[in-house]
Amino acid sequence: MKPEHLRPGGVAEPSDDVLSRARGGDRECQGRLLEQHAGLVARALRRLVGPTPDLEDLAQEVFLEALRGLPRFRGDARFETWLHRICAHVACHWLRRPRRRHPTLMLVEDEHSTSGPSASDAVDARAAFARAHELLDRLTPVKRVAFLLHVAMGHSTREVAALMGSTHTTAKARIWFARRELDALARQDGVLATWLQVTGQGGVK
Amino acid sequence: MSSLDCARASTWMTAAEAGRLEEDEACRLEDHLQGCPDCRGARGRLAGLAALLRDPPPAESRPASMERAIARALAGDRPAAARADAPTGRRTALVVAAAFIGAVAVSWWWTAASGTSARPPGPSLAAGAVEAGGIELAPHEAVPLQRELVARVPSTLSLPGASLRLESGTRVALEASGEVELREGRAHATVRQGTPFAVRTERFVARVRGTRFVVTSASVEVYAGRVDVWSLDGARFASLGPGDRWALPAETGPVVFAPVVPTATAEPSSPSVAGRAHPGLPPARPGAPRRLEPTTTSPAEASAPEPTLADVRAALRARQTARARALLDRLAGAPGISRVEVDVLHADSLRLERRFAEAVREYHAIAARHRGTAAGEAALFTAAQLELDRLGRTGDARRTLEEYRRRHPTGRFRAEVEHLLDRFGPPPQER
Numbered sequence: 252m253k254p255e256h257l258r259p260g261g262v263a264e265p266s267d268d269v270l271s272r273a274r275g276g277d278r279e280c281q282g283r284l285l286e287q288h289a290g291l292v293a294r295a296l297r298r299l300v301g302p303t304p305d306l307e308d309l310a311q312e313v314f315l316e317a318l319r320g321l322p323r324f325r326g327d328a329r330f331e332t333w334l335h336r337i338c339a340h341v342a343c344h345w346l347r348r349p350r351r352r353h354p355t356l357m358l359v360e361d362e363h364s365t366s367g368p369s370a371s372d373a374v375d376a377r378a379a380f381a382r383a384h385e386l387l388d389r390l391t392p393v394k395r396v397a398f399l400l401h402v403a404m405g406h407s408t409r410e411v412a413a414l415m416g417s418t419h420t421t422a423k424a425r426i427w428f429a430r431r432e433l434d435a436l437a438r439q440d441g442v443l444a445t446w447l448q449v450t451g452q453g454g455v456k
Numbered sequence: 457m458s459s460l461d462c463a464r465a466s467t468w469m470t471a472a473e474a475g476r477l478e479e480d481e482a483c484r485l486e487d488h489l490q491g492c493p494d495c496r497g498a499r500g501r502l503a504g505l506a507a508l509l510r511d512p513p514p515a516e517s518r519p520a521s522m523e524r525a526i527a528r529a530l531a532g533d534r535p536a537a538a539r540a541d542a543p544t545g546r547r548t549a550l551v552v553a554a555a556f557i558g559a560v561a562v563s564w565w566w567t568a569a570s571g572t573s574a575r576p577p578g579p580s581l582a583a584g585a586v587e588a589g590g591i592e593l594a595p596h597e598a599v600p601l602q603r604e605l606v607a608r609v610p611s612t613l614s615l616p617g618a619s620l621r622l623e624s625g626t627r628v629a630l631e632a633s634g635e636v637e638l639r640e641g642r643a644h645a646t647v648r649q650g651t652p653f654a655v656r657t658e659r660f661v662a663r664v665r666g667t668r669f670v671v672t673s674a675s676v677e678v679y680a681g682r683v684d685v686w687s688l689d690g691a692r693f694a695s696l697g698p699g700d701r702w703a704l705p706a707e708t709g710p711v712v713f714a715p716v717v718p719t720a721t722a723e724p725s726s727p728s729v730a731g732r733a734h735p736g737l738p739p740a741r742p743g744a745p746r747r748l749e750p751t752t753t754s755p756a757e758a759s760a761p762e763p764t765l766a767d768v769r770a771a772l773r774a775r776q777t778a779r780a781r782a783l784l785d786r787l788a789g790a791p792g793i794s795r796v797e798v799d800v801l802h803a804d805s806l807r808l809e810r811r812f813a814e815a816v817r818e819y820h821a822i823a824a825r826h827r828g829t830a831a832g833e834a835a836l837f838t839a840a841q842l843e844l845d846r847l848g849r850t851g852d853a854r855r856t857l858e859e860y861r862r863r864h865p866t867g868r869f870r871a872e873v874e875h876l877l878d879r880f881g882p883p884p885q886e887r
Binding site for chain 1: 463466467469470497498500501502504505506508509510512513521522523524525526528529530532533534585592844845848
């Protein structure tokens with residue numbers, strides 16, 4: 252069983268009736284189904300591609316593909332797993348396109364935030380998160396996505412293989428190489444080193 | 457038991473991070489790490505990175521953009537990025553035109569606000585992501601006037617003599633008079649000494665002369681300098697100094713203004729146009745009530761027979777939220793009308809309009825005001841759902857769900873609450 256922090260989702264599986272109506276072209280039902288899973292898609296895409304102003308377009312692509320693919324969704328897998336598969340494909344496709352990663356804005360501190368880490372922590376974490384994804388940009392899209400599906404989204408290596416349409420061996424190899432390459436990059440990166448040291452994560456020697 | 461090499465240890469470390477290592481494998485991995493500083497360092501780095509990538513910092517909860525993405529997908533539109541190869545001459549021209557108009561407007565705003573022909577920098581986006589009329593502003597782009605600005609993430613507007621920090625989801629408009637109209641959310645203002653500056657909300661105006669303060673639609677907090685809080689009809693509510701906090705009365709609830717009916721029979725102070733009566737508060741400024749939305753009420757409707765709650769529900773079912781609120785305003789305080797039902801229907805109307813942050817505040821207020829009732833229980837659960845699904849505020853949602861569990865140990869949503877809390881995993885301090 253997966254550790255609790257890696258359990259996916261948080262959205263109830265849609266009923267057969269809902270799926271059937273959505274497959275049949277019921278727009279309202281399709282809209283509700285997508286709305287229920289919008290958070291899941293946003294989280295998955297953000298984890299796969301990092302901070303980007305294209306997140307909305309990517310989500311639109313995922314929703315469009317989901318609507319097109321609904322008639323082929325047989326219910327063999329969980330609906331959210333199926334959406335993760337689409338997210339992985341859309342992310343891979345986007346990562347293959349030549350693009351410019353926009354500079355990350357350093358957001359102002361928010362001393363009145365009532366939840367989560369303090370504002371200054373969040374700002375630092377955002378910078379570290381953006382930096383980590385800049386390093387991940389140097390990996391091939393399939394290695395990056397396989398690694399993130401496994402490490403950031405909690406899918407097993409077999410699930411990663413199924414989500415990416417690869418063999419289990421290939422999935423494991425991609426994750427392993429991605430891990431090694433990311434470590435080599437992170438080892439020389441000042442921003443991440445500082446963040447890891449400050450947060451007490453990864454200061455092991 | 458054979459010793460591990462570094463390559464296999466690396467594979468196993470990934471598996472261990474995901475909790476998928478057998479006990480004997482974990483022991484062998486630990487043995488290897490004891491004698492291999494390189495692998496120990498790599499484990500530390502990658503564990504930290506994995507945590508960062510797994511739980512991204514709360515930066516961009518953008519329910520609105522997801523809604524747009526869904527709407528476009530339902531319409532069968534391809535994303536703009538997928539059409540990026542297409543020539544964009546017309547779009548560029550439009551952007552240039554918009555920028556030009558914005559620049560002219562900003563210049564006029566400054567002149568009007570300061571009464572001088574000097575041209576200091578006008579309002580612009582200093583940081584963050586802000587939409588003006590559905591178009592995202594570029595960093596340092598001039599901010600248009602009299603258009604609703606929505607902060608999609610915490611953002612800062614640079615204004616002449618002041619900076620205004622908007623929390624995520626905050627909606628404001630810069631008025632030609634130089635005032636900032638706060639429509640929803642929270643704004644942090646830092647004003648240079650001697651600069652006149654005012655933030656107007658639905659029911660009060662906070663005026664300053666060089667200070668640092670925070671305004672929401674129901675409160676003002678002062679960190680430096682002095683802030684005067686005025687009613688819209690010119691009466692002073694309070695004069696605040698550093699450390700002072702002023703808030704609308706707790707029982708006030710959200711301030712709702714009924715639509716303006718431009719007829720001689722509908723006076724601004726009449727119940728059909730003056731909005732809900734709130735004890736201790738003056739009415740909206742006669743002749744200039746603040747409106748939250750366009751009206752759909754006709755003069756004939758204003759003189760129609762007293763509505764019922766069934767009429768409100770019917771309006772909500774038909775998604776006529778503005779009409780529903782107008783009917784609620786007429787109903788508020790009427791004999792035989794349940795206050796809790798009015799409150800719930802009002803919150804529902806906000807939810808239907810996707811004004812989720814406001815709806816959540818309403819639901820929380822209902823849960824506090826009607827504690828121990830079925831409506832209060834449902835409101836608390838609904839607030840948690842919106843915080844989780846619509847606003848992406850998982851920390852708030854968790855606290856709300858825990859509050860629900862405390863207040864309603866045998867409540868009707870208990871199973872769902874437990875299910876959601878279970879998905880969150882253990883509280884952060886227990887990890």
